[in-house]
Amino acid sequence: MSLSASGIELPFRQSVAKIPSNRTAQDLTIINAYLKHLEALSTLRESHIRNLCKTIRYKIYDADHVLFSRGDLNTCWYILLSGSVFIESTLYLPRASFGKRTSTNQYRMNECVILEQSELLIIDYPLENKESLMRIESENNQEQEQAIAAMLDDEEQTTMTLHRKKSSRVRQRSVTVSNTNDIHSPMIRSSHSRASDTSSAYSGSDIMQSSTNGDDCLLVNNETDDESDASSESFPMYDFIRESLMKEPNERTDDDIESILEFLLHFPAFADFTLHVRRELCKVLVYAHVEKAQTIVMSDDERYDSWSVIINGIIDDETIDGQLVRTLTVGENFGCGPTLDHYYHKGIMKTRVDNCEFVVVAQNDYYAILNQGEKNIRIEENGKLVMIKEIRVDDEEQRIPREIVIKATTEKLLDLLVDERQLIDDPNFVEDFLLTYRTFINDPIIITNKLLENFHNTNNSTSPEHIARIVLSWVNNHYNDFESNTKLYEFLEKFHDCLQHHVHEYMISWRHLLNLACFTKASIRTIIITRSTRDDPLNFKILGGSDTSINNGIFVSKVEPNSKAYEVGLRRGDQILSVNGQSFDYLTNARALEILRNTTHLSLTVKNNLMGLHEIDNPEKSPTRKKRHDISLYEQEIRNKLNGSSPIRSRLLTPSSSPNLSHSPTDSRHQSQTPLIAITPTKDNQTNSDKIKPRPLTKRIGLKRTVMQKLKITKNNR
Structure with a gap:
């Protein structure tokens, strides 16, 4: 070949x-x-x-x-x-x-x-x-x-146990813990301790219970069928992470630390730490394994000499009399705090299941890491903490330090959203905000009001293009927000009008892209409208038809506010695909209106298409298009626009240092503070071109057709 x-x-x-x-x-x-x-x-x-x-x-x-x-x-x-x-x-x-x-x-x-x-x-x-x-x-x-x-x-009757391949570089040095109550140190805290060699690191009832999502689901042994395209690369990956954990801390490479960090990133025990603290903990933690259930890991009055996180299994904390106090599961921690003071355990802590696994940090290391002065910036306004930034170095070549927001109040996050300068240090801030705002903002109208206010305000440092970029990104990545929320859709129409009547002509291209995004992301909906008699008004108007110069179908041009049609979800810009099963393609405007008026029970199949309505309203300004739009080309056009550099970023060769900010003189971890909202920025060092990945093509066809196609394959027609 x-x-x-x-x-x-x-x-x-x-x-x-x-x-x-x-x-x-x-x-x-x-x-x-x-x-x-x-x-x-x-x-x-x-x-x-x-x-x-x-x-x-x-x-x-x-x-x-x-x-x-x-x-x-x-x-x-x-x-x-x-x-x-x-x-x-x-x-x-x-x-x-x-x-x-x-x-x-x-x-x-x-x-x-x-x-x-x-x-x-x-x-x-791995075998x-x-x-x-x-x-x-x-x-x-x-x-x-x-x-x-x-x-x-x-x-279930054919479950087979696979023995894992042992690493030639890591020798087994763990001491098997017998299930007896007279062992003084039942948990062997060795970085080379071995767990059971089963086909899954989390077997039976011990399967990972932590809240995993996205890429972190790779660690769960939940693979797909032979013919499935779903990701099942999880199976060979846990061995690599375990091998990294079992190395001595001074033997771990940067890749080992990065793998451990990614594995532990979303465990609840690590949720409140900055990325710098998490990475430092991953450098010093060791792996521990308790083989048998009902093994005591902490006795009564035993001193906490370490901080431990459960990565597999269940731990029961009981009183001396055997009464259950609490149950610790995967991702939870126990042990000492960030201090050198001595604390002692009250009661008995023991494993509920076999093969419990932990990562353990010695008390001295835990204290030193959490009190060494974290690499972050704390910003206060009027004596209240409003934001925490973390210094990160993401560029492996230029090693440029950037200030990434990790926590802030809602008001401060909204200010950062519309501040174009935020993109210098944190290019992914807008995407992260739009992905996570539902967790700390109940009414998204707060966001839309902020966007409109800054779009019309010419005295601030935010350009109209930046606001348009935010709205386009929101529509392109989360269009369901607008389809399911009437107020958000009204904002979309209002913003569309703002773009149409903007004083600068270059903003027209943003309106065009907004229409493209709505068209490509909109879903087909079914609207049911009932009227008492045929003489009752429809409460909406239509445009288009085969008798127009641009035959792009029948469109809803206006919907009366607070009418029945409006209440059931009919919107301006909806293209009517069919009514009561009858297609509206190639119908004249008069014929379409006749069908709508002659029926008291209307079942409309519609899809939002503001772009098509705009072409009918302004045929002289509309480009010549085929009736069947090429959605893939539209999506590519939107991605190119969103992936383009922001004007402010293109003018700056290197990010400027942030202005001097007031640092809190008391940076205590336990200080009472105003609750801040945490945003976890996406870890994405890829270029924008790397993010555009072709989708695998899989066609379901019959056996006979496949054989015929196979016989026709030649080097000339391939």
């Missing part, structure tokens, strides 16, 4: 084709840069992708090759780079992933055939004892078909 046909960059192909052990640092850099663009790996953290670069394999298969068969042991999954493969009436095209296994079934459920010469990336699952598994496969070979059928009926 030629390079031009495969579409694979030559440097990447040359690097990934090498044996993993022979890859140089430059090869790993090239592979890492390419893998970040793959949709199949989009949910992985940067450190995980870097680790994957060391083990991923590349291979070319010829046409008609059977990649795997039903009943084969599943030891890897694939990403298709070029060509096509066929699995049970599903055709997979380049960039698609396939072959993933489930947590309850280690065997292939279908056959996979290579339809044409194809390039594949191969990601292996400790492959020979043992192959022996099991051989012994069950005669009954394999029956076993697979049974798995389909009842997956």
Whole structure:
């Protein structure tokens, strides 16, 4: 297969084709840069992708090759780079992933055939004892078909335990803790302690209970079926994190610390710490493992000499008489505070389940880290703390320190939202705010009022373009907010009018993009309107039709406020797709109005399309468009505009230092303060072009059609 046909960059192909052990640092850099663009790996953290670069394999298969068969042991999954493969009436095209296994079934459920010469990336699952598994496969070979059928009926009866591969670099040094009550130090706090070698780090009732979301769900062993495209890269990743935890603190690399940090980031015990404190804790914490249930981890009057966080299992805190006081689960902590004072435990603390795991920080280290003077800036106004900023260095090359807001009052967050200078230090602030505002603002009208106020105020430092960028980002990323909230939709119409009548003509382009965003993100809705008689008014007006110069359909041009049509959700700019099942395409305006007036019960199928209405209102200003709009091109146009540099950022080569701010003289962790709202900025060092990832193409077609298509494939028509 030629390079031009495969579409694979030559440097990447040359690097990934090498044996993993022979890859140089430059090869790993090239592979890492390419893998970040793959949709199949989009949910992985940067450190995980870097680790994957060391083990991923590349291979070319010829046409008609059977990649795997039903009943084969599943030891890897694939990403298709070029060509096509066929699995049970599903055709997979380049960039698609396939072959993933489930947590309850280690065997292939279908056959996979290579339809044409194809390039594949191969990601292996970690196996400790492959020979043992192959022996099991051989012994069950005669009954394999029956076993697979049974798995389909009842997956719970076929749960199989996989032994993990032990690292040659990390030797087991843990002391097994017996289930007795006379052990003085039952929890062996060793950074090299080993947990049980089961197929999941969290097994049975011990499965991770912490609130995980987004990329953090990678750590939960919840993989998808062979044919599923959902991310299941979680299975091989926990071993890497555990290996990092079991290293001595002075042996951990930057990648190890970053992986541990990402793993512990959303645990409740770490929620109140700044990123700097979390990272420092990850440098010194050690791993601890208690093997048996009902093992005492803290005795009565035992001194707290460390701060511990549960990463797996359940701990019961009881009185001496055996009465339950509290139960600690995954993500919660116990132990000493940020002080060198001696505290003693009252009662007995013991494990409820087997294989409880912890990360432990010695009291001296915990005190030193939390009292060393955090790298943050505390801002006070009128004697009250209103904002906390954290110094971060995100640019690995220029090492530019930036002040990132991590906590602030609602009023201060709104001020920062409309302050264009905030983008210098924190380019992701607007996106983070729009994603999290629901947690601290009950009525979004507060936001819209702030936006309109600053849009019309020409005396401040905020440009109208910055406000337009915020609204466009809001519509493009969270359009459901406007569809589900009448007041927000009214704001959208008002802001649209403001853009239309703005004194500067360059703002017209923002109105055009706002219309595009509404059109591409709007969903099809069903509106039910009933009238007593046909003579009752419709309470809305329509424009358009096949008799107009621009035949883009029938549109709602006006809805009477507080009317029945308005109350059920009909809005100006809605395109009427059908009424009572009758399509409104290619109807004249008169015919459409006749249908609407002659029926007392109207079931309207509509979709918001202010862009189409604007083209009918102003045909001379509307570009020539086909009736079927190319949504993908519109979305690309919106992304290009949003990803463009802000005017203020383009004028500055380097971020200016923030003005001198009043620092609180008493930076005590336990000081009574005005409640601040925490925003967790997204960790995103990718360029804007990196964020645009092609979606894998998967087509569901019949077997007969696939075979016919396969026979027609040639190098000329591919």
